[in-house]
Amino acid sequence: MASMKDVAKRANVGIATVSRVINNSGFVSKETRELVLKVIDEVGYVPNELARNFQKKQANMVGLIIPSTIQSFTGELTYHIEKELYNLGYHTLLCISNHAGDKELEYLEKLESHQIAGAIITAPFMSVQESYAYNHLPIVSIDRFLNQDIPCVHVDNFEASCRITEKLLSKAKQKVAYVGLGSFKSGITQDRPKGFRNTCIRHGRPHRVIEMHYKEQLIPYLRRVSAMTHDCDGYFFGCDYHAHKHIAWMYTQNQIVGRDFYVVSFDGLSTNKDYPYILTSVQQPFEALSKAAVQTLMKRINKTKTKTDIVLPYQVIEGDTC
Amino acid sequence: MASMKDVAKRANVGIATVSRVINNSGFVSKETRELVLKVIDEVGYVPNELARNFQKKQANMVGLIIPSTIQSFTGELTYHIEKELYNLGYHTLLCISNHAGDKELEYLEKLESHQIAGAIITAPFMSVQESYAYNHLPIVSIDRFLNQDIPCVHVDNFEASCRITEKLLSKAKQKVAYVGLGSFKSGITQDRPKGFRNTCIRHGRPHRVIEMHYKEQLIPYLRRVSAMTHDCDGYFFGCDYHAHKHIAWMYTQNQIVGRDFYVVSFDGLSTNKDYPYILTSVQQPFEALSKAAVQTLMKRINKTKTKTDIVLPYQVIEGDTC
DNA sequence: CTGAAAGCGCTTACAG
DNA sequence: CTGAAAGCGCTTACAG
Numbered sequence: 275m276a277s278m279k280d281v282a283k284r285a286n287v288g289i290a291t292v293s294r295v296i297n298n299s300g301f302v303s304k305e306t307r308e309l310v311l312k313v314i315d316e317v318g319y320v321p322n323e324l325a326r327n328f329q330k331k332q333a334n335m336v337g338l339i340i341p342s343t344i345q346s347f348t349g350e351l352t353y354h355i356e357k358e359l360y361n362l363g364y365h366t367l368l369c370i371s372n373h374a375g376d377k378e379l380e381y382l383e384k385l386e387s388h389q390i391a392g393a394i395i396t397a398p399f400m401s402v403q404e405s406y407a408y409n410h411l412p413i414v415s416i417d418r419f420l421n422q423d424i425p426c427v428h429v430d431n432f433e434a435s436c437r438i439t440e441k442l443l444s445k446a447k448q449k450v451a452y453v454g455l456g457s458f459k460s461g462i463t464q465d466r467p468k469g470f471r472n473t474c475i476r477h478g479r480p481h482r483v484i485e486m487h488y489k490e491q492l493i494p495y496l497r498r499v500s501a502m503t504h505d506c507d508g509y510f511f512g513c514d515y516h517a518h519k520h521i522a523w524m525y526t527q528n529q530i531v532g533r534d535f536y537v538v539s540f541d542g543l544s545t546n547k548d549y550p551y552i553l554t555s556v557q558q559p560f561e562a563l564s565k566a567a568v569q570t571l572m573k574r575i576n577k578t579k580t581k582t583d584i585v586l587p588y589q590v591i592e593g594d595t596c
Numbered sequence: 597m598a599s600m601k602d603v604a605k606r607a608n609v610g611i612a613t614v615s616r617v618i619n620n621s622g623f624v625s626k627e628t629r630e631l632v633l634k635v636i637d638e639v640g641y642v643p644n645e646l647a648r649n650f651q652k653k654q655a656n657m658v659g660l661i662i663p664s665t666i667q668s669f670t671g672e673l674t675y676h677i678e679k680e681l682y683n684l685g686y687h688t689l690l691c692i693s694n695h696a697g698d699k700e701l702e703y704l705e706k707l708e709s710h711q712i713a714g715a716i717i718t719a720p721f722m723s724v725q726e727s728y729a730y731n732h733l734p735i736v737s738i739d740r741f742l743n744q745d746i747p748c749v750h751v752d753n754f755e756a757s758c759r760i761t762e763k764l765l766s767k768a769k770q771k772v773a774y775v776g777l778g779s780f781k782s783g784i785t786q787d788r789p790k791g792f793r794n795t796c797i798r799h800g801r802p803h804r805v806i807e808m809h810y811k812e813q814l815i816p817y818l819r820r821v822s823a824m825t826h827d828c829d830g831y832f833f834g835c836d837y838h839a840h841k842h843i844a845w846m847y848t849q850n851q852i853v854g855r856d857f858y859v860v861s862f863d864g865l866s867t868n869k870d871y872p873y874i875l876t877s878v879q880q881p882f883e884a885l886s887k888a889a890v891q892t893l894m895k896r897i898n899k900t901k902t903k904t905d906i907v908l909p910y911q912v913i914e915g916d917t918c
Numbered sequence: 919c920t921g922a923a924a925g926c927g928c929t930t931a932c933a934g
Numbered sequence: 935c936t937g938a939a940a941g942c943g944c945t946t947a948c949a950g
Contacts, residue, residue: 277927288937293929300930301935324711325927328650329942338690343665343674344866352665356692365706368660368690370678384687389646492870519870525847526872544666548814548841550848599943610921615945622946623919647943651926 276317285313296321327389336571337385337393339369339378346515346543347558351396351416354564362572364391373488375399386411392571395420397461412574414567418461425580427567428462429588431540434556435469438538438590439510441554443473445536445596446508449480453499453520454512454540456485463512466540470510482506496520500527508596511539514546514555521551521595536596542589552593562586598639607635618643649711658893659707659715661691661700668837668865669880673718673738676886684894686713695810697721708733714893717742719783734896736889740783747902749889750784751910753862756878757791760860760912761832763876765795767858767918768830771802775821775842776834776862778807785834788862792832804828818842822849830918833861836868836877843873843917858918864911874915884908 282289287306294300295310302310313319327333336359340348356366367390369381378400385393392412400420415426442450452470455463467483474481484502486495496519503509511517517539521531531537531551542557566584573580600618604611609628616622617632624632635641649655658681662670678688689712691703700722707715714734722742737748764772774792777785789805796803806824808817818841825831833839839861843853853859853873864879888906895902 279927282937289927290929290937290939291935294936297929303935306935320705320709322711322927323706323709324646324650324653324655325942326929327710328646328926328944329928329930331646331942333646335689343671343678344668346666349665349671352690353692356665356690365710366690367657368674368678368688370675383642384645387642387645388649388687389644493872515870522844523872548837550815550845601943604921611943612921612923612945613919616920619945625919628919644943647926648945650928650942651944651946653926 275322276319277322278319280317281310281313281319284317285310331389333388333390334363335365335367335388335390336568337367337369337381337390339371339381339393339395339398341371341373341397341399343368343370346545347513347541348396350544350558350560351564354561355394355568358564358568362568371399373399382411382413391575394567394571397463412571414571414574416563416567417463419583422582425570425574425582425584426462427563427570427584427586429556429558429563429586431462431465432469432472434540434588434590435466435510436473438540438554438556439470439473441590442508442510442536442538442596443477443479446506448507449482449503449505450474450508450510451481451499451503451506452483452510452512453516454485454510455488466510466512492516492519496523500524507535509535509537511537514539514541514543514553517553517555517595518546518549531595538596542591546591551595552591554593554596555591557589557591559586559588597644598641599644600641602639603632603635603641606639607632653711655710655712656685657687657689657710657712658890659689659691659703659712661693661703661715661717661720663693663695663719663721665690665692668867669835669863670718672866672880672882673886676883677716677890680886680890684890693721695721704733704735713897716889716893719785734893736893736896738885738889739785741905744904747892747896747904747906748784749885749892749906749908751878751880751885751908753784753787754791754794756862756910756912757788757832758795760862760876760878761792761795763912764830764832764858764860764918765799765801768828770829771804771825771827772796772830772832773803773821773825773828774805774832774834775838776807776832777810788832788834814838814841818845822846829857831857831859833859836861836863836865836875839875839877839917840868840871853917860918864913868913873917874913876915876918877913879911879913881908881910 278289278292282292292310294302295307338355342348359366371377378398394414396416398415398418413424415424417428419426452467484499517537529535539553539555542555546553563586566586570580600611600614604614614632616624617629660677664670681688693699700720716736718738720737720740735746737746739750741748774789806821839859843859851857861875861877864877868875888908892902
């Protein structure tokens with residue numbers, strides 16, 4: 275591996291000059307620049323990024339802490355976040371927390387000792403006070419408030435939930451049910467059942483909320499849901515995937531969605547296009563969320579003030595299922 | 597941030613001694629060790645990993661190059677690979693190539709300038725001769741031969757394909773069809789249609805192979821497949837996801853899988869458990885593939901010889917669909 | 919068992 | 935416009 279010193283020697287210049295050429299910083303005469311570039315090319319010199327990062331006391335890397343890569347929601351975010359970061363010259367350190375708050379903290383500690391620039395943490399489990407200890411590292415959260423100092427990027431789940439519940443109520447004639455994960459007490463996601471309840475109550479409509487633990491097996495759970503909701507003809511699923519599974523099951527019972535019962539849902543996953551119907555769903559702006567998270571993080575890295583609550587607009591997909 | 601120098605000064609020892617304590621290397625008297633540990637605790641010293649990596653000329657990081665995070669196959673691998681690497685003290689640098697060979701090479705170059713320890717590349721697109729230029733960085737591939745020097749971890753797709761095709765032929769009475777992605781000319785994945793053809797010919801059974809481009813829209817494609825296969829009652833799908841989508845569509849046509857037609861498939865995704873039937877499928881050993889890839893990479897990093905063709909056993913899920 | 923010193927490959931004042 | 939020098943925070947021979 276050729277180093278700067280080799281280049282400098284071969285070009286008969288100082289290493290500072292080579293550095294200036296590489297970084298396009300300071301003054302270098304045209305001839306010197308060309309000479310240095312020629313030598314760089316000749317010896318196949320590539321700057322040692324590790325040394326650069328060390329010298330700058332900051333790695334051009336950002337940690338991405340996510341609960342899982344198998345789940346669709348985080349998969350979509352991961353895709354866009356990595357892309358945005360790459361375009362800004364940052365590499366993405368993947369940290370899979372497996373839904374464990376202590377693992378999230380462990381990762382943050384390690385990342386910090388690596389002098390990385392910052393971290394984006396999606397759907398975190400970390401408790402507020404613990405996370406607080408680590409806020410010297412610039413952090414941005416997606417879909418959950420961690421504390422006053424950590425910006426959170428999200429859509430207004432409560433409002434979106436109200437809107438889509440209105441839609442459901444306008445079609446369903448009987449009781450309606452909200453079906454979703456229920457363990458994230460302080461997560462923004464919990465605004466979904468809240469908005470649902472709120473809207474049903476406002477309309478004086480009978481309703482129920484059925485919650486599931488994220489470790490529960492999906493199919494037995496959905497069967498239980500079916501058994502519990504014979505008096506319902508409207509469903510609000512907390513995530514698209516569950517909605518699809520329910521619709522598929524109902525089909526085997528000769529219950530056709532959009533005709534015999536209605537379904538609305540949340541997320542707008544890109545896999546929704548692979549179904550024979552269009553799911554009526556709140557569309558999470560995955561790309562916009564990712565961009566906002568990355569941009570906010572960059573501001574924090576550059577010590578620029580940012581808003582701490584970043585709310586993005588969403589769309590409602592008007593589909594066939596409600 | 598306290599540094600080693602701070603600790604050394606406060607403990608009245610040399611920085612080499614602090615280093616020895618931290619690394620448990622060389623001789624340190626019990627008292628000195630305890631004193632240093634006490635001071636480390638007092639000042640909250642955390643070693644600067646970036647500096648360590650720089651000094652060692654190797655970052656404790658491994659690049660993971662994958663085509664996408666939205667697709668299930670890579671999602672499962674990513675999960676296990678990250679976990680294995682973490683357990684061995686390595687961080688995972690996520691590189692999403694978006695199915696582009698030049699992007700893969702671009703990533704490899706950057707990773708190398710970061711002095712990372714090695715890279716795992718799943719389902720690569722890179723062409724052989726180009727990749728060759730980068731084999732100074734230890735690389736392991738999953739599911740594709742890149743060149744003679746790069747170990748490839750995979751299951752015997754040809755054999756598995758033959759076996760599952762046998763299964764299909766034992767049930768189907770009419771023509772059978774293979775349906776899958778068709779653009780990876782030199783990929784191991786292409787052994788699936790090969791095994792299918794081979795087995796059908798051996799049995800003298802009418803058959804056809806229908807291939808799709810990975811950028812093609814799934815649903816229109818599957819509709820086309822349906823239209824083209826009215827004379828078929830057996831399907832071998834190159835991946836589970838497509839199988840499920842086809843089965844769902846057929847259901848709407850009152851064609852019941854396992855009764856009116858038969859389906860076998862490849863991958864054994866963990867989401868398969870979320871369907872009302874059990875898909876008859878070749879089970880990719882995701883965890884074993886990941887472990888083998890990581891272990892092989894570690895050997896390469898430590899300059900140990902390894903086999904270059906690493907074949908893992910698979911299972912066949914005996915399901916309801918065939 | 920311990921410490922002073924060199925060096926990893928860069929960048930950045932500083933002096934010219 | 936250019937180069938010699940210091941220093942980023944470590945590890946590792948080396949001498950004691």
